[in-house]
Amino acid sequence: MRIYGAIEGGGTKFVCGLGTEDGTIRETVTIPTTTPEETMGKAMAYFADKGIEAIGIGTFGPIDVNVASATYGTVTSTPKPYWSGYDIVGHVKRELNVPVGFDTDVNAAALGELLWGAAQGLKSCLYLTVGTGIGAGAVAEGKLVHGLTHPEMGHILVRRHSEDQYAGGCPFHGDCLEGLASGPAIEARWGTKASELGEEHAAWRMQSYYIAQALVNYTLILSPERLILGGGVMHQSHLFPLIREQVQGLLNGYVLHPALHEDIHSYIVKPGLGDKAGISGALALAVKAAEA
């Protein structure tokens, strides 16, 4: 069976792994995110003797995913030191000389969930991660969504909750979705880490109001066949029923589809791949790159 390489590039660590085209991850190693040269150097050393067919990279952004662009494959402008302008795809091609699939971490996860996870057999889905940051990727009509750039769904504008006194923590927009509903925003608002707030805390109803607004807008704009919610904050399983209830309240019966009514428990779901959605998504990018 052919072996593919996968890299899940995050702000604190890069997870590198090997897998097969049925979605199985055979092994992973974790490399701390420092400078691109050091981090990618270690990653390339890991893959060098593995005989991989192709490699997929799902990474933090913003990145240039436009294959027609002169700067395709690079990190564009990140506040992260050293990484702005770094040519990830160029480096990997030179070192490994195999096809490279390249996309955002969340687009990769959406593709992984479509192939092997909670959206198997569908032609569309949306994967939202709520953690240190908020981001989402989507598949529509069987293809990952790109255009001018890749989506930046974590920064959409939402309505403030009437009881929310927190100004919002996004350096660009203050109280956009990420500014109000990321893990750090929850901690800044309530003075306690999200993971330490009890299930009955008022934080969760407010949180579900923000996430539900985002899901309503994603659904009205993209109409994905499944909404998959991952990331550290979504480990709070009690959020799911709250979110489903608020999505229905905000839609108020507008879109007549069973998925938004009696079947909403199987429409708004956890990742089928659990915390492996990211690395599996990178594997999915590798498999697609080999096919292309």
Added chain:
Amino acid sequence: MRIYGAIEGGGTKFVCGLGTEDGTIRETVTIPTTTPEETMGKAMAYFADKGIEAIGIGTFGPIDVNVASATYGTVTSTPKPYWSGYDIVGHVKRELNVPVGFDTDVNAAALGELLWGAAQGLKSCLYLTVGTGIGAGAVAEGKLVHGLTHPEMGHILVRRHSEDQYAGGCPFHGDCLEGLASGPAIEARWGTKASELGEEHAAWRMQSYYIAQALVNYTLILSPERLILGGGVMHQSHLFPLIREQVQGLLNGYVLHPALHEDIHSYIVKPGLGDKAGISGALALAVKAAEA
């Protein structure tokens, strides 16, 4: 040259036309929208002897656009009398026996603009109409966006303008985008028809705030390569610079792409097909249906 049929189905009239695959509309006739039997009967009589290769229908919704569905091709649930459940595609196939393309009016317009209008040569665009209602269609990665159903982008949630006293006119959501920014909403808020408000009226800055919010969310979620704004309210050309300015203000430099900065005048634009975007879009659906 082959001749294709096109139907732009609206709430007050159905425009039927003939065209060719270069996008030329050769002639049109207008039929008032009454009962489906009467309206579609007249439309079918018009096309009966025209020797068309295929027909495209872009219509008001909600409609079932899922080809795998038992009710594909029907109007689903509309407050419009007589039309709920009406099988448009079935009727046309029985009468004309040619391939039928079927989508929302706004998805059709987006495709028409991509093939022959303001988004020629691109792989993605979004077409927003602001008139009696608000709706949008989109092409992503070269394909019209569908999933669970078709998008319903006119009903996204927006933040209220701090000076807006109007409750909003959407029967489902009150103050969603359509509830706050459609032509009837403008008239209800200010007590004057939108077309009669002077260019300096405060209405327009408020209006541009709502439209800009929608465009920001569409851009962050879909990342279309061009935003095309049509419909009666957008005949107010002075809205365009106001909207562009507010889009930039709301994004606050977040997405680094020339289209959102120095080139925004060619990113947020009028329809290249003018008021023919709808019927041209239906023609585009016909051409695609013949190819399929």
